[in-house]
Structure formats: C-alpha cells, structure tokens
Amino acid sequence: MLEIAEDLHRWTEEGQDFAVATVVATGGSAPRGPGAALAVDSEGTVIGSVSGGCVEGAVYELCVQALKDGETHCERFGYSDEDAFAVGLTCGGTIDIMVTPVRADGQxxxxxxxxxxxxxxxxxxxxxxxxxxxxxxxxxxxxxxxxxxxxxxxxxxxxxxxxxxxxxxxxxxxxxxxxxxxxxxxxxxxxxxxxxxxxxxxAPRMIVFGAIDFAAALVRVGKFLGYHVTVCDARPVFATQARFPEADKVVVDWPHRYLQRTATDARTVLCVLTHDAKFDIPLLTEALRLPVAYVGAMGSHRTHEDRDRRLREEGVSERDLTRLRSPIGLDLGARTPEETALSIAAEIVAMRRGGTGVPLTGSSMPIHRSMDRLVLAATA
Known part of the structure; x- marks a missing residue:
C-alpha cells in the first residue's frame, strides 16, 4: 500500500472515502509481491496495480463493494483452464487480496x-x-x-x-x-x-564515483529505479550540479574520503566509474569492506586484472574481492553512455532480485522469483 502513499496521502487530506486492495500473499508465478496495492476513491478514480493487469477489473469491483458496505473483503485469484482469460491469473500463480474501506470518519x-x-x-x-x-x-x-x-x-x-x-x-x-x-x-x-x-x-542510495558522461546517464537510470543518487568526484570543474541536474547531490571530494564519512547500508549501491587507479584503488579498498548491496567498477578486462593485483597488494581479502563486479554491468553489447547505464542497472536489479541475466526465451527458470515468506515466531 505504501507504494501509492503519495496519492493516498492526498485523498486522506482531502477527506475522501476510498478502498485499498493490497496483495497480502502470493504463490507460484505471481506478477506482484506482498504490499502491491490498488485503490479506488468514492468518485471511481483508480490508482496503483495489484497484478499487472490480470485481475484489475475484478479487484476494482471489490473496492467499489467495500466502499458501499464498509466491510473488509479477502479474495484469492488463481489460474485454472476454465477461467485463465476471465479473471484468473494467466501467468499461473495465485494472489491473495485484502480490500479495506477507509472512510473519513473511520477509526x-x-x-x-x-x-x-x-x-x-x-x-x-x-x-x-x-x-x-x-x-x-x-x-x-x-x-x-x-x-x-x-x-x-x-x-x-x-x-x-x-x-x-x-x-x-x-x-x-x-x-x-x-x-x-x-x-x-x-x-x-x-x-x-x-x-x-x-x-x-x-530511498536507497546510489553513489556514482566519477563525473563523466557515463555517470550522467547512470544518474537518470538510478533516479528512474527509485534511488537517491549522489555523484562524487575530486575534480571541481567536472563535479557540478549543472552537469548532473538530476542528481540529488553532487560532492567534490576524493572518492575514498567521501565514502569514509558518508552513511551507507545494506541497500546502498556503489558504482565506480573513475577509471583511474589513483582514485579506484583507495576507493575500492574501502568499498569492498562495507556491507553494501553492490560494488561495481568500470574498465576493460585488462584494467580489471591490474586493479585486482593492486587491491591484493593493499590487503583486500579473497572473500571481499569476490564481491567486486568488474567489468561493471551485464553483457548487452552496450556502446553509448545510455546503453552502458542500462547494463549497469540490469546487473544491480539481477543481484537484488536473484536474476540470472540470461534471456527468458528458452529458459526454464520462473519469470517471477518467489519471495521468501518471512514467518517470525513471536513469544509471549
């Protein structure tokens, strides 16, 4: 539900009645995970999505019904040969939906x-x-x-x-x-x-080191994916807000020094595009010791071999070196900055979601990875 918080917040402030349908559980190849939501207000306006289109019409009707009777409804939508192209999920999975009315005078x-x-x-x-x-x-x-x-x-x-x-x-x-x-x-x-x-x-952080044209394209892709994007470079003539207008922040500092003093967490992704050993080695020595989600570095295979040798000389462990994605990105045959940014983003998404990066055509792998159902045993 919180993925459509901006619109729901507006409806709440306006005193609108509305109903929210939320995915609360999934099975098989379900297109959206728990928390995905669709909402309908008293005027019939729809926001959000729970299935990528498969069952939206039926869920809309459930929301309208909840607005009328004021009751919370639960419904399961699944696949069968008879109704696959009716309201069932043609992808073969199941989703459990809870529809909750939210009235202006509700508790x-x-x-x-x-x-x-x-x-x-x-x-x-x-x-x-x-x-x-x-x-x-x-x-x-x-x-x-x-x-x-x-x-x-x-x-x-x-x-x-x-x-x-x-x-x-x-x-x-x-x-x-x-x-x-x-x-x-x-x-x-x-x-x-x-x-x-x-x-x-x-929003999770994406820190792009190296104020180059490839970085400008990666900033745009990072923002599209929902990251709070920072660009860092030690050269003030290149690291300017004018060159990176879509970045949330542009920092002039030595990359390793900035990384030492800025906050990171398990969702942070670090993209090293500096392509210069005097920046790369101190930066990667720091980056590979942090519990972040992704560390990638730009460069050719030859550059990577030299970088790998230098990092070993700096005492970076074998275990930490295995975390380095270098050369950065997936093999898309990318040439332009935009194509390269897409290949980097694709690798980040694949690592985040457990994807393989191989073509889906001819693959036997499920398109939608099943999300581990986190069940916590509570004690009194």
Missing part, C-alpha cells in the same frame, strides 16, 4: 494518516495489519516507529499490540516487508493471526 483513519505521512516524507516506519484471523480483526493496524513506539490497535488486546510492535520493529530494522504469524494473545500459534508488515523507508 483507522488516524493510523493510516500517520503512516502515509511517514511514507510521503521518507520517514522510517512499519505498518502491521491483520490479514488472516477473526473477521472483526481483519484490516486492524498498528503503526510502529524505529524506537519501538506505536499507535493504533489490533482490536484492543494490549499484549497482542506489544508483540506485533516488537516483531514489526524487527522487520523494520531488517528492511523487509513480509508476514508474521501470531496468536491473539501474542504467543506463537499456527492457527492464530497473520500480519502483513509493510515498510516506509528512505
């Missing part, structure tokens, strides 16, 4: 307003909602902040609320949307409740 409005504001402003927060359990608890939600404080309730059970907040905070710390199994009294029980925990997190 859940305050919690929703808070979490939408957090998502709109980029503040970290977690929204935990009941997606399986007693009918009177479906859709109940708590908003959890990084310090463990929370607002809202899963039906007035304080122990359950505290347990849900603890588990949601753990998932917020880990940076993963997923599900949690709880019992109504807060202890682990397979027949109890299921919570979907969705996260509001600041």
């Amino acid at each position: 859940e409005r305050a919690v929703l307003r808070s979490v939408l504001w957090a998502a709109f402003t980029g503040e970290p927060a977690a929204l935990a909602r009941v997606t399986r359990g007693p009918a009177d608890l479906l859709g109940k939600a708590v908003l959890v902040r990084p310090d463990g404080s929370y607002e809202g309730s899963l039906g007035g059970h304080q122990e359950l609320d505290r347990t849900a907040a603890t588990q949601a905070r753990a998932m917020l710390d880990g940076g993963r949307t997923g599900t949690v199994e709880l019992s109504e009294d807060g202890s682990h029980c397979p027949g109890g409740l299921t919570l979907l925990v969705e996260l509001s997190l600041p």
Whole structure:
C-alpha cells in the first residue's frame, strides 16, 4: 500500500472515502509481491496495480463493494483452464487480496494518516495489519516507529499490540516487508493471526564515483529505479550540479574520503566509474569492506586484472574481492553512455532480485522469483 502513499496521502487530506486492495500473499508465478496495492476513491478514480493487469477489473469491483458496505473483503485469484482469460491469473500463480474501506470518519483513519505521512516524507516506519484471523480483526493496524513506539490497535488486546510492535520493529530494522504469524494473545500459534508488515523507508542510495558522461546517464537510470543518487568526484570543474541536474547531490571530494564519512547500508549501491587507479584503488579498498548491496567498477578486462593485483597488494581479502563486479554491468553489447547505464542497472536489479541475466526465451527458470515468506515466531 505504501507504494501509492503519495496519492493516498492526498485523498486522506482531502477527506475522501476510498478502498485499498493490497496483495497480502502470493504463490507460484505471481506478477506482484506482498504490499502491491490498488485503490479506488468514492468518485471511481483508480490508482496503483495489484497484478499487472490480470485481475484489475475484478479487484476494482471489490473496492467499489467495500466502499458501499464498509466491510473488509479477502479474495484469492488463481489460474485454472476454465477461467485463465476471465479473471484468473494467466501467468499461473495465485494472489491473495485484502480490500479495506477507509472512510473519513473511520477509526483507522488516524493510523493510516500517520503512516502515509511517514511514507510521503521518507520517514522510517512499519505498518502491521491483520490479514488472516477473526473477521472483526481483519484490516486492524498498528503503526510502529524505529524506537519501538506505536499507535493504533489490533482490536484492543494490549499484549497482542506489544508483540506485533516488537516483531514489526524487527522487520523494520531488517528492511523487509513480509508476514508474521501470531496468536491473539501474542504467543506463537499456527492457527492464530497473520500480519502483513509493510515498510516506509528512505530511498536507497546510489553513489556514482566519477563525473563523466557515463555517470550522467547512470544518474537518470538510478533516479528512474527509485534511488537517491549522489555523484562524487575530486575534480571541481567536472563535479557540478549543472552537469548532473538530476542528481540529488553532487560532492567534490576524493572518492575514498567521501565514502569514509558518508552513511551507507545494506541497500546502498556503489558504482565506480573513475577509471583511474589513483582514485579506484583507495576507493575500492574501502568499498569492498562495507556491507553494501553492490560494488561495481568500470574498465576493460585488462584494467580489471591490474586493479585486482593492486587491491591484493593493499590487503583486500579473497572473500571481499569476490564481491567486486568488474567489468561493471551485464553483457548487452552496450556502446553509448545510455546503453552502458542500462547494463549497469540490469546487473544491480539481477543481484537484488536473484536474476540470472540470461534471456527468458528458452529458459526454464520462473519469470517471477518467489519471495521468501518471512514467518517470525513471536513469544509471549
């Protein structure tokens, strides 16, 4: 739901009634993962998507019905020979949808307003909602902040609320949307409740080192993929906002020195385009020791061999060297800066999603990787 937070925040501030359909579970080759959402307001306006088009019409009708009766509805859409081209998923998977009405005078409005504001402003927060359990608890939600404080309730059970907040905070710390199994009294029980925990997190960082024409193209692709993009170069004549107008930040500093003082995390991607040993070696020596998502360096195979030798001489371990993607990007036959940026972005996405980078034609691999269902055992 938080992927459409900007529009939902506007509807909330305008006092609109609306219904939100959220993917709460998937099976097989489902096109969208848990948290994907579609919403319909009282005027019939639609935003978002839950299936890439397969079942949108049926989900729209569920949202309209929820607006009329004020009830939370759960529905499973799946594949069968009879209805594959009706409302079922022609891709062969299943998706479980929960549709929740949000009315201007509803009790859940305050919690929703808070979490939408957090998502709109980029503040970290977690929204935990009941997606399986007693009918009177479906859709109940708590908003959890990084310090463990929370607002809202899963039906007035304080122990359950505290347990849900603890588990949601753990998932917020880990940076993963997923599900949690709880019992109504807060202890682990397979027949109890299921919570979907969705996260509001600041955009992940992409740091591009080297203010060259390839960097300008990569900045545009990085922004398109939702990254907060920084360009860093030690040469002030090249590292200017005028040359990189779409970058969130342009830094004039030695790359390794900037990397030492800036914040990174497990979602950060580092793209080294400096292509100069006096910049590359100190920078990569630092980068390969950080727990970041991706480290790639531009250069030919010969450049890579020289770079690899120099890094070994600097004491970089064999294990850390295996993390270096060099030459950077996938083999697309890229020539232009834009094509090269696409090949780099493709490699980043493949590593993030567990892709192989091989053509899908003739491949037996599933198109949509199944998302590991995170089930946390809660204790009383």
